[in-house]
Amino acid sequence: MIRADNATKRFDDITAVDHICAEVQNASVYGLIGSNGAGKSTFLRMLAGILEPDEGEVWIDGEKIFENTAVKSRCFFISDEQFFFPNSTPQDMKNYYRRFYEKFDEQRYFKLMSAFGLDEMRKIRTFSKGMKKQVSVICGVCSGADYLFCDETFDGLDPVVRQAVKSLFAEDVAERGLTPVIASHNLRELEDICDHVGLLHRGGILFSRDLDDMKLGMYKMQCIFPNPLPDSAWEGFDILHKEQRGSLYTITARGSREELLARVNALNPTFCEMLPLTLEEIFIN
Numbered sequence: 293m294i295r296a297d298n299a300t301k302r303f304d305d306i307t308a309v310d311h312i313c314a315e316v317q318n319a320s321v322y323g324l325i326g327s328n329g330a331g332k333s334t335f336l337r338m339l340a341g342i343l344e345p346d347e348g349e350v351w352i353d354g355e356k357i358f359e360n361t362a363v364k365s366r367c368f369f370i371s372d373e374q375f376f377f378p379n380s381t382p383q384d385m386k387n388y389y390r391r392f393y394e395k396f397d398e399q400r401y402f403k404l405m406s407a408f409g410l411d412e413m414r415k416i417r418t419f420s421k422g423m424k425k426q427v428s429v430i431c432g433v434c435s436g437a438d439y440l441f442c443d444e445t446f447d448g449l450d451p452v453v454r455q456a457v458k459s460l461f462a463e464d465v466a467e468r469g470l471t472p473v474i475a476s477h478n479l480r481e482l483e484d485i486c487d488h489v490g491l492l493h494r495g496g497i498l499f500s501r502d503l504d505d506m507k508l509g510m511y512k513m514q515c516i517f518p519n520p521l522p523d524s525a526w527e528g529f530d531i532l533h534k535e536q537r538g539s540l541y542t543i544t545a546r547g548s549r550e551e552l553l554a555r556v557n558a559l560n561p562t563f564c565e566m567l568p569l570t571l572e573e574i575f576i577n
Contacts, residue, residue: 293318294339294439294473298348301334308334310495311348316488318438319469321461323482323503325575326492332475333372335492336441339473340369352439365392368437372444374424382412382427386434395436404430404460408453421448426457433460433470440472446481458485483571491575503571510574511552512544516563525559544573 294316301309309331316322326332337343338350341357341364349356355363376385382405390396405412408426416424425448432440440461446454462485464470476482482489483503490500510532516539526534530546539562545552549566556564 293353294471295351296335296339296348297350299335299338299345299350300347301331301338301343302346307495309338309345312492312495312497314490314497314500316471316473318471319465320471320487321465321485322471322473323486323489324473324475324492325477325479325482325489326475327477330477330492331495332477332492333443336369336443336473336475339439340364340367340441342369365394366438367441368393368432368435368439369441370425370428370432370443370445372447374421374428376416376424376427378417380416381414382410382416382430385416385427385431386412389431389435393435393437397434397436401430401434404434408456422450422453425449426453429457429460433464438469438471440470442472442474444476445474446476446478454481461485479572479575480570489571509546509548510544510569511547511549512542512567512569512573513552513556514563514565514567515541515543515556515559515561517541517559517561521559529555544569 296312296314298311298313299309300307300311312335324332324335334343338345339357341360344358351357352363352367357363377388386398386401390398408430410423410426416427419427425445429445446457449457461470461472465472474482474486486503488500489503490497518539520539521541529543531543532546533544535542553564553566
């Protein structure tokens with residue numbers, strides 16, 4: 293399990309990470325969401341043991357991470373800005389990572405390189421941004437690391453490859469208990485893979501919740517009424533958002549599913565249906 297207790301990191305007079313407290317359970321996918329400059333990359337580097345907290349502590353399975361070789365050998369960090377050795381090939385990077393990760397699965401590496409259509413002998417500097425990301429992901433999942441820290445990993449990947457990478461993560465979570473922590477500013481990229489989500493804003497986590505729990509007690513409905521309704525008709529609803537386009541009403545409200553449907557049906561709609569809320573809508577509300 294990963295635990296951060298008042299973890300803080302400053303760069304001169306800028307506080308990039310401000311007293312973060314968070315827990316990440318093993319064998320779950322944790323989504324770290326926030327706008328650009330919210331502190332996601334800095335926090336991930338602290339989790340990976342690259343940066344030392346100025347205040348507070350960060351632990352993995354009860355051990356401090358910074359300059360702890362044994363713990364860091366169980367972690368793999370995929371940076372937003374890809375770095376590879378000059379003139380290196382994927383094969384060079386594979387041989388390099390094999391030196392540090394005893395569980396590196398070379399056979400799986402060859403299989404994935406072929407599946408993604410990547411030439412392991414080609415110079416990585418000639419690859420596109422998305423192809424470089426794919427090389428990093430393949431090395432990460434083949435390393436055998438228990439914890440995978442991904443900084444904007446899906447950025448630059450086409451939809452097919454993005455889904456393939458998510459499938460790889462889900463497979464390793466199910467089969468060997470991998471714990472990916474994925475930072476992104478794009479909520480839509482994470483809603484179909486994350487178990488738990490933390491919202492990072494101005495260096496601090498505003499809240500951290502199970503994704504399914506966040507969806508409970510909040511519903512979106514689309515209703516059609518034969519005549520426009522007065523505002524008084526909605527009294528008693530705990531409405532978060534209401535939009536009207538002609539006779540079509542789109543409402544997001546808190547309450548139980550049965551209670552909300554009963555209240556709407558009492559208004560005699562011509563049509564009414566419940567719609568799933570996206571992660572983006574949940575956060576906005």
